[in-house]
Amino acid sequence: xxLIIGLGNPGRQYEKTRHNVGFMVIDKLADNLSIxxxxxxxxxxxxIGHISGEKVILLKPLTYMNLSGECIRPLMEFYEITEEEIxxxxxxxxxxxxxxxxxxKGSAGGHNGIKSMIHHLGTQEFNRIKIGIDRPTNGMKISDxxxxxxxxxxxxxxxxxxxxxxxxCEKWLTSSFVQVMNEFN
Numbered sequence: 001x002x003l004i005i006g007l008g009n010p011g012r013q014y015e016k017t018r019h020n021v022g023f024m025v026i027d028k029l030a031d032n033l034s035i036x037x038x039x040x041x042x043x044x045x046x047x048i049g050h051i052s053g054e055k056v057i058l059l060k061p062l063t064y065m066n067l068s069g070e071c072i073r074p075l076m077e078f079y080e081i082t083e084e085e086i087x088x089x090x091x092x093x094x095x096x097x098x099x100x101x102x103x104x105k106g107s108a109g110g111h112n113g114i115k116s117m118i119h120h121l122g123t124q125e126f127n128r129i130k131i132g133i134d135r136p137t138n139g140m141k142i143s144d145x146x147x148x149x150x151x152x153x154x155x156x157x158x159x160x161x162x163x164x165x166x167x168x169c170e171k172w173l174t175s176s177f178v179q180v181m182n183e184f185n
Contacts, residue, residue, distance in 0.1 A: 001055045003081050004029060004169050005072060007090040007113040009147075010062045018133040019065060019146040021158065022089040022113075025131075025165045026058050032166060033058075042078070044071040051173050057081075066112040069120025076121075087127040087172060088117065089165055091146065095132025098157025100164050102181040103128050127177045129168055131161045 006022030035049035046059040061071035105125040108114040136145040
């Protein structure tokens, strides 16, 4: 079984914000893999499909970013999913727009959604795909920046990052995460 989690915030006002790139990846994966996000439970929206004989769950927590772990842990327990069977996709201020980085473990790096996951899972060892959103350069508060929309100049880089993240997730369905990491980093 594989669980792909995209972090973000629910609601129309957050749809196209920097903090919602994880949701954007899940939406594109749902289309590519023909997995409708038609279930709502565990304070999240998700869909289940079968790809190459493997059960695949796509999840968007609806808890708001800072409480993501409150959705993820119960779903993992219900479906008996281990940390090795998940990948989480989220925004990263420390990567430039257009860059992605795959990791098998690590700290939260100041990301509150990942802090919540680490707290609720009890480990830092889970697969992740980080999508660069860069840092504000004009003195803007981080919270205002991540909840802001991408600039026109950022759209090409973000589209490339989302496409690369979707491709990495699709590759992970038939390969080990380490193989995927080696190919996409």
